[in-house]
C-alpha cells in the first residue's frame with residue numbers, strides 16, 4: 001500500500017481551478033512582459049496553458065497526470081537565460097499574489113520548480 005500523498009500544497013493553491021487561474025494570470029503577465037514575450041509569439045497558448053496546469057497540479061501533489069513534453073524537449077532551441085527564468089518566476093509570483101496565495105505556499109511551489117531550472121536554461 002502507498003503512503004497517503006501530501007496534497008497540502010495543491011489545496012493551498014486552490015486545487016485545479018485555482019491552479020488554472022494562477023497559470024492564466026501568469027500567461028497574461030507574460031504577454032505584457034517585454035523581457036520574455038518574444039519567446040511566446042508563435043506558441044499554441046491553449047496547449048501551453050493546459051500543460052502548465054497539469055504540471056503544477058502534479059508538482060503540488062494533486063491528482064493529475066502530466067502529458068506534455070519533457071522540460072528539455074519543450075525548451076530546446078530557445079536558448080533561455082537565467083534572466084529569462086527569473087522573469088517567468090516573477091510573472092508567476094505576481095499572479096499568485098493576485099490570487100491571494102499565501103506566501104509560504106508560493107515559496108513551496110517555487111521550490112518544486114527550481115530543480116527544473118537546469119533543464120530549461122541554455123538548451
Ligand code: HEM
Nearest residue numbers: 036039040043051052055068069074084085088113116120
Ligand atoms: C521552471 C520553469 C519552467 C517550467 C516548469 C516550464 C514549463 C513548460 C511546460 C509544461 C511547457 C509545455 C510543454 C509541452 O507543450 O508539451 C513549456 C513550454 C514552453 N516554455 Fe516553459 N517552463 C519553464 C520555463 C520557461 C521559461 C523561462 C521560458 C521563457 C522565458 C519558457 C518558455 C516556454 C515556451 C515558449 C514554450 C512553448 C514551446 C513550444 O510550444 O514549442 N519556459 N514550458
